[in-house]
Amino acid sequence: MNRPKALDLFACEGGATVGYQRAGYDVYAVDMDHSRLKRNPAEHKLVGDALKVLDDLYVMGRVFFDDGSSLELTDIDLIHMSPPCQAFTRGNAGRETSWPKLIEPCREKAAMLDLPYVIENVKDAGPEMVDPVGLCGCMFGLSTIDTDGVRIHLQRLRLFETNWNLQPPRPCDHSTHEWVAGAYGGARRDKYEAKYVRKGGYVPREKAVVKRLLGIEHDVTWNGAFECIPPAYAEWVGLNARVQLIKEAA
Ligand SMILES: C[S@@+](CC[C@H](N)C(=O)[O-])C[C@H]1O[C@@H](n2cnc3c(N)ncnc32)[C@H](O)[C@@H]1O
Ligand SMILES: [Zn+2]
Structure with a gap:
């Protein structure tokens, strides 16, 4: 059986990536910072802008990764997004900072793809998020x-x-x-x-x-x-998504 595929955007050094791998996913990881992504143990990696990846998936239906593999929109089982939290972290929350606030654009672009998605962020980003669930x-x-x-x-x-x-x-x-x-x-x-x-x-x-x-x-x-989330959090999210995806397919 094919393993489910998770697209891990803003993947950094791979806290979430490892969790999804433990939950049985092949992970396609994207981060704009090569020095971060090179430590990420994902099966496929792309140094690039996560928002552009969402746009490309919408327009072209596929994204090419740095190893030459391509990920088809229709093959993605779950999209995980961990946009930078610095705009929201303690001390910056509620203040105008130069850190971009990417939660809303992530939600809008991911929703257009009509796939299950996850947006992860820090507690202070709560007001920007829709009915978030806390994991600790x-x-x-x-x-x-x-x-x-x-x-x-x-x-x-x-x-x-x-x-x-x-x-x-x-x-x-x-x-x-x-x-x-x-x-x-x-x-x-x-x-x-x-x-x-x-x-x-x-x-x-x-x-x-x-x-x-x-x-x-x-x-x-x-x-x-x-910056990472503990892999156990993403493993929990990934396993729960799998249970629901299987239910939906039945
Ligand atoms: C909070 S970290 C993500 C942590 C990751 N989920 C983990 O568990 O290890 C945010 C990452 O977003 C990356 N980043 C920021 N803006 C980006 C963008 N527009 N496209 C891709 N990556 C971006 C940063 O380089 C950083 O590695
Ligand atoms: Zn706790």
């Missing part, structure tokens, strides 16, 4: 042991808008989380709390610990880790 590390039991032997739990809420019915595996519950960690870039990581206080903004010192926390095994940069 606690729902997947994501945790690891820090360098000094203390167990740390991942709290990383991400919102998912879909044009099909996605539900979280369980409610967010941090009542058993004594020590918490995340993976945040920029100034937060230089702050005292981010370095030493295992609460909200704490980022482990070693990349290997951060990768274990996120459930990532392939080679990623610090920035790749800061």
Whole structure:
């Protein structure tokens, strides 16, 4: 049987890609930044503008990837989009910034293709999203042991808008989380709390610990880790989409 195909737009170093692969998809990954995409373990990759890919699919019905393969619109089972979150992240939310706001154009272009889609973004982008569902590390039991032997739990809420019915595996519950960690870039990581206080903004010192926390095994940069969704989230989304796609086909 042919594996289902996921088009992963804004794919970066592949947090979502790996999740869709674990859910059994062949992944076609697109990112405009070659230095990010080269670490992405997708089966097929294209360095380019994600919005143009959506336009090409609409106009021509297919997109060519850098390995020479082509992806037909009619063969795509799921479109995942993780447009840059910097316009919405804490400190920038509600302010005019130079970061483009791509959620709305993504939705408009994907809707024209009449395929199941997913738009993923940070909590502060919530007002831009339509009925998003939140997924968090606690729902997947994501945790690891820090360098000094203390167990740390991942709290990383991400919102998912879909044009099909996605539900979280369980409610967010941090009542058993004594020590918490995340993976945040920029100034937060230089702050005292981010370095030493295992609460909200704490980022482990070693990349290997951060990768274990996120459930990532392939080679990623610090920035790749800061920007990714944990693969378990995309695996959940991908498996749920498959169940619904199979139901729809029956
Ligand atoms: C938040 S990251 C995506 C993270 C990814 N979903 C993961 O789980 O690893 C956003 C990515 O969008 C890329 N990007 C920004 N604008 C783009 C565009 N117009 N077309 C393609 N990629 C773009 C950036 O290079 C960056 O890698
Ligand atoms: Zn949670």
